[in-house]
Amino acid sequence: MNLQENLIKYARLLLKVGLGIKEGDNLILRLDENGLPLARELSRQAYTMGVHNVHLAFGDDEITLARFQNAPEAAFDSYPAFMADFSEGAYNNNYHLLALNAPNPELLKEVDPKRISRWQKTSAKATEHLMKYTMENRVKWCVAALPSPAWARSVFPDLDDDAAMEKLWGYIFQATRVDQEDPVAAWEEHQQSLVKRQNFLNAQQFDRLLYKAPGTDLVVHLPKGHLWIGGASTMQGRGDTFMPNIPTEEIFSMPHAYKVDGTLASTKTLSTRGRLIEGMTFVFKDGKVVDFDATQGKDILQDLLDTDEGARRLGEVALVSDDSPISKTGLLFKNTLYDENASCHFALGKAYGENHERGNEMTAEEKKEAGMNESMIHVDFMVGGPELSVIGVKQDGTKVAILEQGNWVI
Ligand code: ZN
Numbered sequence: 053m054n055l056q057e058n059l060i061k062y063a064r065l066l067l068k069v070g071l072g073i074k075e076g077d078n079l080i081l082r083l084d085e086n087g088l089p090l091a092r093e094l095s096r097q098a099y100t101m102g103v104h105n106v107h108l109a110f111g112d113d114e115i116t117l118a119r120f121q122n123a124p125e126a127a128f129d130s131y132p133a134f135m136a137d138f139s140e141g142a143y144n145n146n147y148h149l150l151a152l153n154a155p156n157p158e159l160l161k162e163v164d165p166k167r168i169s170r171w172q173k174t175s176a177k178a179t180e181h182l183m184k185y186t187m188e189n190r191v192k193w194c195v196a197a198l199p200s201p202a203w204a205r206s207v208f209p210d211l212d213d214d215a216a217m218e219k220l221w222g223y224i225f226q227a228t229r230v231d232q233e234d235p236v237a238a239w240e241e242h243q244q245s246l247v248k249r250q251n252f253l254n255a256q257q258f259d260r261l262l263y264k265a266p267g268t269d270l271v272v273h274l275p276k277g278h279l280w281i282g283g284a285s286t287m288q289g290r291g292d293t294f295m296p297n298i299p300t301e302e303i304f305s306m307p308h309a310y311k312v313d314g315t316l317a318s319t320k321t322l323s324t325r326g327r328l329i330e331g332m333t334f335v336f337k338d339g340k341v342v343d344f345d346a347t348q349g350k351d352i353l354q355d356l357l358d359t360d361e362g363a364r365r366l367g368e369v370a371l372v373s374d375d376s377p378i379s380k381t382g383l384l385f386k387n388t389l390y391d392e393n394a395s396c397h398f399a400l401g402k403a404y405g406e407n408h409e410r411g412n413e414m415t416a417e418e419k420k421e422a423g424m425n426e427s428m429i430h431v432d433f434m435v436g437g438p439e440l441s442v443i444g445v446k447q448d449g450t451k452v453a454i455l456e457q458g459n460w461v462i
């Protein structure tokens with residue numbers, strides 16, 4: 053494998069398909085030290101495509117960790133408003149976001165969970181008004197992965213840093229179709245197959261979905277006017293298309309925030325807030341989590357659920373075939389972007405406006421009435437696997453099998 057050659061192809065894919073870059077656009081590039089070679093290549097290509105300015109939003113794991121370990125308590129109770137203003141100013145000035153995600157899944161393992169939760173609440177509150185820019189597609193945005201030695205080591209604990217990084221890049225190029233002759237063309241083809249299933253599900257307008265798997269027996273109602281979406285999104289007002297996640301294999305919609313009942317067992321480790329949560333189980337009644345457990349990280353899950361009212365309700369239902377290219381690697385990536393695209397999943401918290409016919413126009417009151425969930429969080433967790441079946445039930449009671457033994461049957 054030629055890393056440099058593939059980086060060039062990866063950069064082109066992220067700009068062309070991920071962000072749908074147009075002349076005159078600007079870029080916010082979120083990255084860390086591992087992203088510099090890719091960021092330089094992205095910038096070369098972006099300016100050639102007519103981008104006016106690339107702004108780097110640089111982060112560093114060691115510095116983040118230093119803050120959680122050493123900063124005074126008061127540091128976790130205030131978020132400088134001017135930093136949120138900066139992002140808002142950028143979004144209002146034709147800046148679009150490319151987030152290169154290089155997580156160390158266990159960065160905050162040793163940190164007092166109370167500090168993590170205090171900071172999550174403080175920053176979520178201070179940036180809540182920014183969520184609409186991405187969640188309502190007022191800007192183009194794309195989240196893509198970037199390997200880091202810590203991440204690579206946690207996926208391949210038996211290899212040294214260099215070998216682990218090379219192996220992880222290999223899987224990333226495979227899952228993002230960068231290893232194919234023309235990745236941009238491969239994504240156009242992939243988009244067509246997602247649209248085909250999306251159209252099928254939208255035409256059915258199911259009243260509810262039935263989930264069955266070991267530990268799972270769940271009825272999920274869908275609001276009237278819900279929309280299934282897969283692959284590309286459309287920027288509000290301008291109509292540019294972009295791909296919010298690379299890779300993406302899911303077709304997702306909006307569950308009814310007040311009409312979910314039964315039991316649900318997660319099937320993969322969830323990596324969130326620098327911690328791992330394992331073996332999650334939930335009991336839902338009238339859309340709300342009324343009981344839950346986890347074999348590891350239950351304190352983090354508790355915090356997540358206690359964020360606000362909507363954190364105990366679902367805001368996304370996503371279908372992914374168990375034979376997706378990412379799933380076929382058989383790897384647990386410990387990175388939600390990858391693991392959620394290998395598995396059917398739900399999200400706790402805020403729903404996407406584009407998953408409802410009028411999702412971006414309704415008032416708060418109307419959203420509630422429609423069953424659209426509101427929250428400061430949106431956290432995906434995986435429930436898919438080879439034993440999952442999903443059946444759609446129409447208003448008149450007709451049943452249609454959607455997934456059997458984890459795979460599409462539509
Ligand atoms: Zn999703």
Ligand code: ZN
Nearest residue numbers: 368399431432
């Ligand atoms: Zn999600």
